[in-house]
Amino acid sequence: MTTLLYDGTFEGLFTAIFEVYEYKFQPAEIISIDQYKTESIFSDPHEVITNEVKANRVLQKLENNLGKKGVSQLLRVYLSENENAERLILSAVSLSLKFPKDPVLNNFANVDMMDIAKITKSISREVHRMHAFVRFEKLQDEVYFSKIEPDFNVLPLIISHFKNRYQDQKWMIYDLKRYYGIFYDLKDTQFFEPALEQTSQLKRTTNILHEEEMQYQKLWQRYFFKTNIPERKNLKLHVQSLPKRYWKYLTEKL
Amino acid sequence: MNFPRLQEKLEILADAAKYDVSCSSSGGNRKNTKGGLGDSHASGICHSYTEDGRCVSLLKILLTNHCIYDCAYCVSRKTNDIKRAAFTVEEVVDLTINFYRRNYIEGLFLSSGIFKDADTTMERLVRVAKKLRTEHKFNGYIHLKSIPGASDELMKEAGLYADRLSINLEIPTTAGLKLLAPEKSHDQMIKPMGFIKNELILYKEEKKLFKNVPKFAPAGQSTQMIVGATDETDLKIIKVADYFYQNYKLKRVYYSGYVPMLEDKRLPSIDSQVPMLRENRLYQADWLMRFYGFKADEILEKSNPFLDLEVDPKLAWALRNREQFPVNINTATKEMILRVPGIGRKSMYKILSARNFQKLNLGHLQKMGVATNRAKYFVEFEAQNIFNKYIDDFNFRKIILQGMKSKFQNPFSEQLTLF
Numbered sequence: 001m002t003t004l005l006y007d008g009t010f011e012g013l014f015t016a017i018f019e020v021y022e023y024k025f026q027p028a029e030i031i032s033i034d035q036y037k038t039e040s041i042f043s044d045p046h047e048v049i050t051n052e053v054k055a056n057r058v059l060q061k062l063e064n065n066l067g068k069k070g071v072s073q074l075l076r077v078y079l080s081e082n083e084n085a086e087r088l089i090l091s092a093v094s095l096s097l098k099f100p101k102d103p104v105l106n107n108f109a110n111v112d113m114m115d116i117a118k119i120t121k122s123i124s125r126e127v128h129r130m131h132a133f134v135r136f137e138k139l140q141d142e143v144y145f146s147k148i149e150p151d152f153n154v155l156p157l158i159i160s161h162f163k164n165r166y167q168d169q170k171w172m173i174y175d176l177k178r179y180y181g182i183f184y185d186l187k188d189t190q191f192f193e194p195a196l197e198q199t200s201q202l203k204r205t206t207n208i209l210h211e212e213e214m215q216y217q218k219l220w221q222r223y224f225f226k227t228n229i230p231e232r233k234n235l236k237l238h239v240q241s242l243p244k245r246y247w248k249y250l251t252e253k254l
Numbered sequence: 255m256n257f258p259r260l261q262e263k264l265e266i267l268a269d270a271a272k273y274d275v276s277c278s279s280s281g282g283n284r285k286n287t288k289g290g291l292g293d294s295h296a297s298g299i300c301h302s303y304t305e306d307g308r309c310v311s312l313l314k315i316l317l318t319n320h321c322i323y324d325c326a327y328c329v330s331r332k333t334n335d336i337k338r339a340a341f342t343v344e345e346v347v348d349l350t351i352n353f354y355r356r357n358y359i360e361g362l363f364l365s366s367g368i369f370k371d372a373d374t375t376m377e378r379l380v381r382v383a384k385k386l387r388t389e390h391k392f393n394g395y396i397h398l399k400s401i402p403g404a405s406d407e408l409m410k411e412a413g414l415y416a417d418r419l420s421i422n423l424e425i426p427t428t429a430g431l432k433l434l435a436p437e438k439s440h441d442q443m444i445k446p447m448g449f450i451k452n453e454l455i456l457y458k459e460e461k462k463l464f465k466n467v468p469k470f471a472p473a474g475q476s477t478q479m480i481v482g483a484t485d486e487t488d489l490k491i492i493k494v495a496d497y498f499y500q501n502y503k504l505k506r507v508y509y510s511g512y513v514p515m516l517e518d519k520r521l522p523s524i525d526s527q528v529p530m531l532r533e534n535r536l537y538q539a540d541w542l543m544r545f546y547g548f549k550a551d552e553i554l555e556k557s558n559p560f561l562d563l564e565v566d567p568k569l570a571w572a573l574r575n576r577e578q579f580p581v582n583i584n585t586a587t588k589e590m591i592l593r594v595p596g597i598g599r600k601s602m603y604k605i606l607s608a609r610n611f612q613k614l615n616l617g618h619l620q621k622m623g624v625a626t627n628r629a630k631y632f633v634e635f636e637a638q639n640i641f642n643k644y645i646d647d648f649n650f651r652k653i654i655l656q657g658m659k660s661k662f663q664n665p666f667s668e669q670l671t672l673f
């Protein structure tokens with residue numbers, strides 16, 4: 001078994017996959033450098049240097065075999081930060097090389113492909129939840145700001161949704177767990193990574209809110225309360241649809 | 255903006271609108287215009303859930319709860335002694351825009367008490383929608399509840415700005431409606447439904463000829479029926495629903511279990527339970543008609559016109575039609591696989607695509623997310639399925655029920671299975 005170490009990026013991972021075939025490393029495991037535990041002194045890992053050309057060749061091949069949708073599924077597995085992500089992606093690639101004409105990701109009788117389906121399902125669920133549960137607060141400078149803490153690294157997957165929806169307002173979504181965000185300036189979106197001393201400011205926004213912000217929050221909270229029908233109370237269903245871990249960012253639940 | 259006054263109105267007019275369930279935002283697909291605000295997806299988004307478990311996707315309010323009518327089942331009725339309020343057009347627009355910008359909602363569901371005549375009320379509703387679309391370039395979802403008796407011209411204008419129009423039948427039977435809302439009639443409601451249907455058809459035809467015909471209610475029309483305020487059967491309810499699906503191009507029929515809140519000898523007593531389980535079964539039955547190819551008469555028979563509260567309607571059908579099972583998962587048609595209890599549409603598609611690769615067994619179904627505690631009795635494979643022997647068993651129903659947990663634990667189920 002050969003161990004390949006890569007830099008943790010998507011291109012790095014695809015470079016590694018290329019090299020598995022290039023150097024005939026099978027069986028192989030691919031590990032990101034920050035997951036790698038150096039105490040396993042017997043292993044002598046192969047270090048991958050991220051190479052766009054190699055990564056693109058894998059990507060191209062996969063797009064031919066599995067279509068754009070297939071590639072985006074694998075990208076989702078990567079963003080899931082699942083501990084088996086590299087192994088599952090490699091497994092899908094080798095299956096696809098073996099059966100280039102088949103939509104192998106749909107081979108749900110294969111354990112790995114079923115796992116991929118499960119992971120992409122959880123991710124899609126969370127993408128959907130982010131579409132739903134992002135709550136913007138209007139700041140003094142008219143930017144609409146939101147904090148999130150998703151289970152998976154879904155920020156890259158939700159940009160287009162918010163970009164389509166909010167074209168005439170500046171907005172910003174910040175991932176508190178992964179310390180990066182996206183900003184839309186009425187034209188384009190871009191990623192940003194705030195300096196350390198800025199992150200605490202981003203966590204507590206109370207003194208930079210627009211003067212009318214609290215009024216609308218209050219209106220929304222009262223609306224939320226009044227639209228409930230107490231005679232039909234069903235807390236079990238409530239918590240199932242609105243998991244508690246999201247509550248701290250939901251205006252109506254504050 | 256006078257926020258305290260606005261809040262007071264919002265509380266009154268949200269409270270009055272909350273019993274209308276026909277507000278789901280599915281079916282819209284209005285793309286954002288350049289530099290505009292809002293974008294509607296076909297599937298809509300539930301941004302929150304109330305403590306009763308219902309989805310909150312739209313700002314659902316009445317324009318006013320002043321009403322000249324006196325429908326027995328409605329809190330806004332003339333003779334009910336409650337606080338009254340009315341929004342201005344600007345206030346509704348402002349709330350919608352500000353809630354939308356903060357990602358609280360998908361859009362607006364606007365209904366109203368009939369504060370003067372039908373046309374005056376309808377005209378005000380249309381003005382809200384028009385202002386949102388034309389002055390604010392708002393492309394979120396707008397659902398207007400049309401006022402029965404409003405003129406064709408106003409209905410037509412409403413359809414130009416709204417994504418969906420609805421008129422609630424409220425009470426499924428003519429006799430029931432006569433009893434509870436003597437000033438209203440189904441004819442009065444059906445007339446605008448017919449008008450909307452014709453406009454929808456016209457729009458489709460014109461679109462073939464001209465590229466830029468303005469959209470007309472692109473998400474179609476829907477209606478709501480209150481369940482359990484009068485004594486109609488479930489068979490009657492789903493027949494009415496079926497009739498409207500067939501004849502009025504309805505996108506959805508909503509069922510709303512009657513919440514007892516008014517003392518009136520024509521209505522169930524104020525301490526009676528909200529029929530939530532019955533409502534849930536009706537939605538399941540409706541789903542079977544719309545997506546699973548079931549006919550109303552297959553779901554219920556005249557001799558037994560109520561839905562089984564203990565088992566869902568699909569399982570109930572399978573129990574009555576055992577001769578159709580077991581279904582061979584590796585060879586059966588899509589339609590038959592869909593009829594297996596425990597297999598939903600998504601699992602059905604997974605099965606169809608996986609069986610191109612290899613023969614499937616029960617373990618595969620389980621991994622695909624099939625509810626095998628139900629399905630296992632109704633399926634077969636090339637190898638033998640030990641569960642098939644139960645299918646002709648006299649106690650079959652009981653055997654299945656023991657193997658599954660219902661989300662509504664029926665307090666009577668112990669007694670019922672004895673018979």
Ligand code: SF4
Pocket residue numbers: 321322323324325328329330331332366367368435
């Ligand atoms: S007309 Fe509408 S608002 Fe008025 S009492 Fe009847 S149901 Fe209620």
